[in-house]
Amino acid sequence: DGGITQSPKYLFRKEGQNVTLSCEQNLNHDAMYWYRQDPGQGLRLIYYSQIVNDFQKGDIAEGYSVSREKKESFPLTVTSAQKNPTAFYLCASTKDRGVWDAYGYTFGSGTRLTVV
Amino acid sequence: AQTVTQSQPEMSVQEAETVTLSCTYDTSESDYYLFWYKQPPSRQMILVIRQEAYKQQNATENRFSVNFQKAAKSFSLKISDSQLGDAAMYFCAYRSAGRDDKIIFGKGTRLHILP
Numbered sequence: 690d691g692g693i694t695q696s697p698k699y700l701f702r703k704e705g706q707n708v709t710l711s712c713e714q715n716l717n718h719d720a721m722y723w724y725r726q727d728p729g730q731g732l733r734l735i736y737y738s739q740i741v742n743d744f745q746k747g748d749i750a751e752g753y754s755v756s757r758e759k760k761e762s763f764p765l766t767v768t769s770a771q772k773n774p775t776a777f778y779l780c781a782s783t784k785d786r787g788v789w790d791a792y793g794y795t796f797g798s799g800t801r802l803t804v805v
Numbered sequence: 806a807q808t809v810t811q812s813q814p815e816m817s818v819q820e821a822e823t824v825t826l827s828c829t830y831d832t833s834e835s836d837y838y839l840f841w842y843k844q845p846p847s848r849q850m851i852l853v854i855r856q857e858a859y860k861q862q863n864a865t866e867n868r869f870s871v872n873f874q875k876a877a878k879s880f881s882l883k884i885s886d887s888q889l890g891d892a893a894m895y896f897c898a899y900r901s902a903g904r905d906d907k908i909i910f911g912k913g914t915r916l917h918i919l920p
Binding site: 722724729730731732733734737747777779781793794796798799 | 847898900910912
């Protein structure tokens with residue numbers, strides 16, 4: 690079955706470390722997204738990519754970096770510059786769509802990142 | 806910029822009863838899409854229902870239906886015959902029909918089902 694795989698499910702980071710969260714999809718979707726979820730904050734967009742080798746900052750990109758070298762993969766690196774990285778991270782993807790149609794997202798199962 | 810507001814952080818409903826979750830949004834666009842997502846305790850996001858702004862007819866999916874009021878920029882979700890499995894966080898979301906594919910989410914409403 691097609692879907693989005695996020696790994697690991699749980700991740701612990703020490704102060705000052707960079708960590709990378711994996712997101713892989715086999716849905717042949719063009720666009721991929723990273724969201725951060727905090728209690729009471731809903732989902733906030735970190736980065737998104739609509740095509741390979743191109744990506745845009747979302748609302749809270751500071752302290753994060755991404756790459757999109759392959760259509761299937763959109764890893765997120767949480768750098769030491771991110772001062773409060775403890776959160777739940779969700780990856781999502783969607784088909785490119787025509788003018789008169791739209792799709793919601795397909796989501797991964799998330800990664801819980803904790804700073805220790 | 807578009808915004809999505811869910812004014813009810815938490816709600817409770819008796820099993821088998823009907824509940825309505827509120828959502829308002831702000832946009833200057835005339836063509837867009839609206840969604841309700843469910844996030845159960847597993848934290849897996851599930852699309853519940855979607856509505857195209859150009860359609861006047863309200864979307865329905867089994868026990869889930871929406872009341873879409875375009876002029877009022879309101880998009881409420883009605884859950885009929887509530888079941889224990891409906892307990893979850895519900896997010897209202899907006900997506901432009903233009904080239905920008907981002908979905909903007911509200912802060913969510915946590916729904917409790919009382920047995």
